[in-house]
Amino acid sequence: MFEIFAAYLQEKAGLTDEDLKIVQEHAMLKKLRKRQYLLQEGDICHHHCFIAKGCMRMYRLSDDGAEHVLKFGIENWWISDPESFNNNTPSNFYIDALEDSVLLLVEKDSFNKLMKEIPKLQAWKEGMDARSYDASQKRILSNISYTAEEKYENFIKSYPEFYKRVPLHMVASFLGVSRETLSRVRTKYAKQL
Amino acid sequence: MFEIFAAYLQEKAGLTDEDLKIVQEHAMLKKLRKRQYLLQEGDICHHHCFIAKGCMRMYRLSDDGAEHVLKFGIENWWISDPESFNNNTPSNFYIDALEDSVLLLVEKDSFNKLMKEIPKLQAWKEGMDARSYDASQKRILSNISYTAEEKYENFIKSYPEFYKRVPLHMVASFLGVSRETLSRVRTKYAKQL
DNA sequence: CGATTCTTTGAAAACAGTCAATCTGTGTGG
């Protein structure tokens, strides 16, 4: 499975075979069954996790027990709680697997070491962070300015792969609408086409 | 006015007097009257802008002409459109002054040069970016999981300084609710106390 | 097959948005 990670790093960050060897020394394979947790509330997030296979989600539980999905991730995405990771503080979130998944974990010290030793990796990470930030700004804009129908439409256009693989009620939670509303919006939307 | 910027960089990033001299060579003073634009839709954002004095806001116009506020900034905050800045693409946003303001602009090439020459600055910037990202994740969570009342309460607790200085209808826009709703939420909330 | 998860549907209630009118305070120009 490391080959998938290697191929990704080669293509996206331009790493050499030499570089990849170093990375491999610091990457840990982890398999998760569907519904298994990668992180639970209260845990400290010690790893950045590359998804080689499968589908993951990060969410928070509110006081009334409702789940609020902050992000999804599939093959070639990363998942972690950056706040907990960076500050070594207990996470407020859960991360679990929506499908049987295979991850490559890189521990914090390792991650920092790799960033120092491989400048290309550092550069690529900065670019990825910038894109993540832009994406979150777009999402905020969607949250504050779109109707439920527009949010749905925007979601399936922005993340068609997620839409195919993720249960509707989780998409609803991600968008901040009830599952019933999203269900209705979707049938209405389908009829329009 | 540069002294304010210098004091900020000294305290937050630990810059030396030496460092600050270099920074000063690359910073440009800009004064804005209330309601003046710093950036308009279609412009490319060429600067990172430090707010030495005043209050700014960044927003988008939707097709129907409604304003949607993405961020506010006051003294010791930065404002820019990172997406436009990083990618050299036309911005989708407006940035304007809510009060007479004084900014220190750092042009892109200068900014990159400073980051290279002053490692402390680089380190501080990375920390700031990380905190910005965390803040945007919190805002998304507020958007998808809070009621209008909770959003309001969370806003005044998170940004009491903004709340004092920014018109209510812009706060409403920031939160994604109508000004009438926010007005009613606020009177209801005030009575509770 | 039975159990669980997921989706859909209907009806009622809660909520937020819209429209229109009014009120306030601020600032500008005559």
Add this chain to the structure above:
DNA sequence: CCACACAGATTGACTGTTTTCAAAGAATCG
């Protein structure tokens, strides 16, 4: 200095959307 315009805030009545609750229908999995 006053009058007027303007930006901002509030209120009421109405409309429309979304949530909630409850129930039932698919789909999936062991």
